[in-house]
Amino acid sequence: MAPKAPLLNTLSLKGIEIAPSQVWGAIRIVPLLRRNVRGDLRLAKRDYNEDLTVVSLPDKTVYTSYVPHGLVLSWNEEGQPVAAKGSQLGTDGKRFHAGPASVRVLSRMAKREARNQLRFLPLHLAMEGFLSLFFSGPDIAWSEYSKQALSQGLSPRTEWSVSGQAIQGLADALRVFEIHEHQVGMLMFVSEALASAFITPTPEDYRLLHSSLLQDFYGELLYQYGIYGGTVPMQSQVDESKVETLADLRDAIATLRQDWADFQGLMASDLLQRPIESKRIYTAGPFTLQRFITDLQLKSENHIGEAIVRQDGQLEYLKTYRLSAGQARRAYLLSQLAAQGWNIERTALSMNETLENFIYRLEKAGFGYLINNLVREQARKARRRD
Incomplete structure (x- = not known):
């Protein structure tokens, strides 16, 4: 049996090139390019049209949210190119009407649908993991706790976020920004604060999913940054005095692009190379779907997310969500309680x-x-x- 892909302890963009960013108002999008595309892993979108989605989980609890779409993962274990399969709705859950609202009931956050096909709910997979942290509450009936805490733990556990449609300028930015030939992802900044990272296996997958970033959810801080903040374009230019030939110009531009990439990578340093705690969700041949959370630091950015990793450690898929200060603080307090046996x-x-x-x-x-x-x-x- 082939070894499983490793669980991540840090995020690295190995094999992915950071291109110069594009700016629109408070929105900065940094394209991520992949030159070596293997094609044996594909992602496709499956749209849902319900007002509410209820997901039944293996531990008999339920996750409830607005879920605009799922992602369908297709793979080939022999390394051969595979076609993306996701537009077919099939029998993905059941649909009900509750007065004027429609509700879809799904089974599991990640569900195998065929031999080499898996449906999962992007970002919601990560958020469900975040909500379930320390969910059962105290194991010992300490007298300080309420009857509800001792019998139900943290149930119900809730968090709220805003749709990308509420972030000022994001819809225009996604519409007007150029998509590079080899682009498989992006780093998104709102007023120079890292909002999210997104990576797909192939450029074709990214083109299909580019506009879906508007349907993702983001922390309320980024909504405020979109209204009140701004973005200052990086000031950088070629020194004309050192350019005498076309070769000099090519070298100067290459240096400039590398400086941009280094700076933009530094802007995302609170996510990239940051210690993370990962959990394996599903093994798909040579690939592993996992969710993660960065080590909680109250004075830094904190992120949750999902990743698909190849056996050699290469990152094929990534989607992240930046926790608000309140969300990070709640997780931190619970982690301290759990560390001390509640x-x-x-x-x-x-x-x-x-x-x-x-x-x-x-x-x-x-x-x-x-x-x-x-x-x-x-x-x-x-x-x-x-």
Whole structure:
């Protein structure tokens, strides 16, 4: 049996070229090019037209969101070119009407449909993993927790985001920007903040999915950046005094392009080469579909995402979502609780916090329902005294 593709511990653009960016208002898109396209892995889009999608999960819970489309993965285990298959709707779930709204019910975030075909829900696969972090809550019935926390854990766990259509200038940017011949992806910045990264296996897949970036969801901070922020084009030019021949001009332009690529890669350094924690979702022949989260740092950008990796470690597919400060803070607090066995006093001590202040932080983060009312009231009184 062939070895499985590795689980990622960092993200690298090995084998992918960073091209000069294009700017429209607050939107900067950095094209990503792949010169060596193998063609044995393809992605295609499957559109859904429902107002709401409910996905049943193996642990008997459900994930509910607006899901505009799924992606269909097709592959060949012998390395031969394969055709993309995704437009056929087939029997992908069931459709219901709930008054004026329509609802689609799907089974699993990633579902095998044929021998070499897999349907998965882009970004929602990553978000479901984020929502399920520490979902079961405390394993020990600590007296500080509410009955709901002890019986149901964090259920229900919710987050909200905005559609790409709400980010000012994004629709125009996607419409007017040039798509390069070898382009397989992009880095998107809003007011110079990294919004997302997207990579596909082939240029044909990217052309098909380019406009779907408008249907993705993004953090509310990027929505605000789109309204109030701006983008300053990079100032860079050829030194004419050093150009005497066409060869000199070619060398100068090559240097300029490399400087652009290095700078744009540096702009994405909070995602690229950042430590990540990955989980294998599905093994598709020589490829592995996995989701990940960067190590949580409250003073840096934090991202979740999905990737498909080849056996040799080459990145074939990538889609990321930048967590808002609030989302990162909630995940961080839960991770600290889990690391201390959900003992609240021990967690507060490990974070150099008083118990009262730590409970206050939990309440501000939206987790007040995990703590019983008596403990919350005692914490409030202690804070007032202080």
